[in-house]
Amino acid sequence: AQSVTQLDSQVPVFEEAPVELRCNYSSSVSVYLFWYVQYPNQGLQLLLKYLSGSTLVESINGFEAEFNKSQTSFHLRKPSVHISDTAEYFCAVSQSNSGYALNFGKGTSLLVTP
Amino acid sequence: GAGVSQSPSNKVTEKGKDVELRCDPISGHTALYWYRQSLGQGLEFLIYFQGNSAPDKSGLPSDRFSAERTGGSVSTLTIQRTQQEDSAVYLCASSLPGLENIQYFGAGTRLSVL
Numbered sequence: 377a378q379s380v381t382q383l384d385s386q387v388p389v390f391e392e393a394p395v396e397l398r399c400n401y402s403s404s405v406s407v408y409l410f411w412y413v414q415y416p417n418q419g420l421q422l423l424l425k426y427l428s429g430s431t432l433v434e435s436i437n438g439f440e441a442e443f444n445k446s447q448t449s450f451h452l453r454k455p456s457v458h459i460s461d462t463a464e465y466f467c468a469v470s471q472s473n474s475g476y477a478l479n480f481g482k483g484t485s486l487l488v489t490p
Numbered sequence: 491g492a493g494v495s496q497s498p499s500n501k502v503t504e505k506g507k508d509v510e511l512r513c514d515p516i517s518g519h520t521a522l523y524w525y526r527q528s529l530g531q532g533l534e535f536l537i538y539f540q541g542n543s544a545p546d547k548s549g550l551p552s553d554r555f556s557a558e559r560t561g562g563s564v565s566t567l568t569i570q571r572t573q574q575e576d577s578a579v580y581l582c583a584s585s586l587p588g589l590e591n592i593q594y595f596g597a598g599t600r601l602s603v604l
Contacts, residue, residue, distance in 0.1 A: 408591050419494075419581060420595040427591060466533060476521065476590040477546060480533035 378403040380469050382481035389488055391459055397452040397484045399441075399467035409450040410468040410478065411441055420466065426450065437461075462488045492516065494596035496582050502602045503572055511567045511599045515584030522565050523585075523593060524557060528578035536580075539565060540590075572603045 383398040401407060411423040424435040431443040441452045450467060467481040495514040503509050515522050524536040535549040539559045550556070554572075559565040569576055579600050583593035 410591075412595075419597040420583075422592065422594070425592065468533075470591055476585070476593075477523070477535040477538055477549065478525070478533075478593065479535070480525075482532045 378407065378469055378471055378479050380467055380479055380481040382465075382467055382484050384484050385482065386485045386487065389457055389486065391488055391490050392456045394455050395453065395457050395461075395486065397465050397467075397486065399450045399452065399481060401448050401450065401467075401469045403448075403469065403471060405471050408470045409441075409443055410470075411439070411450070411452050412466045412468060412480075414464040414466065414483075416463070423452075423465070457486070457488045459488050459490065462486060494582055494584050494594055496580075496596040496599050498599060499597065500600045500602075502604065504604055505574060506571055508568065508570045509572055509601065511569075511580050511601070513565045513567070513582030513584075513596060515563065515565070515582070516594060518586065519584035519594070520562060520587045521585045521590045521593075522559060523583040524565070524567050525581045525583065526578045527581055527598070531578075533581075536567070569601075572601075574603050577601055577603045 379402050381400045389395045409426040412420040413423045414420050424433045426433050426443045434440045439454045464483045466483045468478040470478050497512045522539040527533045537557050538546040541562045542559050554570045557567045579598040581598045583595045585593045
């Protein structure tokens with residue numbers, strides 16, 4: 377069985393400051409890793425994914441995440457946040473050998489203030 | 491192009507009534523997924539369809555929950571004899587053949603059981 381832990385339920389940060397949202401997973405087999413973002417009253421949007429290859433993945437809006445197999449982590453980072461980044465962020469995992477169901481963390485609420 | 495469409499967007503029902511939630515996936519997406527998002531449990535996988543068959547229905551919480559998919563397109567999630575603990579946002583996602591790990595989500599149906 378796999379599980380996903382997002383260590384911070386809320387992260388307040390000032391505009392233009394850097395941010396890191398933490399995600400750890402447990403699995404005995406190879407995994408695929410995802411970050412989804414949910415803006416207020418909207419559905420989930422895929423932010424970035426790690427399927428294979430380079431362990432550092434980037435999104436079009438400045439976020440990046442690094443797959444660290446030894447630490448079983450997939451932390452999300454952005455060097456300078458905007459007010460518009462305020463949203464709920466979910467880390468998700470699926471296992472390579474057991475179908476495609478996504479197992480989500482509890483989510484981290486990112487609040488960016490001026 | 492159109493994204494995943496879910497209807498209704500909001501549904502209020504009385505305890506004990508049956509409800510049907512509809513999902514219209516992105517055209518050409520052969521895989522379809524249902525998830526539930528609730529305050530207490532977070533995001534939970536319910537069922538996965540490949541075409542019209544459901545190879546993974548391990549997440550359905552009880553036999554009051556069922557889902558079907560016809561014509562490889564629209565899916566209906568049915569909850570019989572609704573209970574207050576069924577109140578949640580029900581999310582549908584779809585994906586392209588061969589890219590089942592990359593799931594695109596609809597905006598969800600918010601179900602409130604009074």
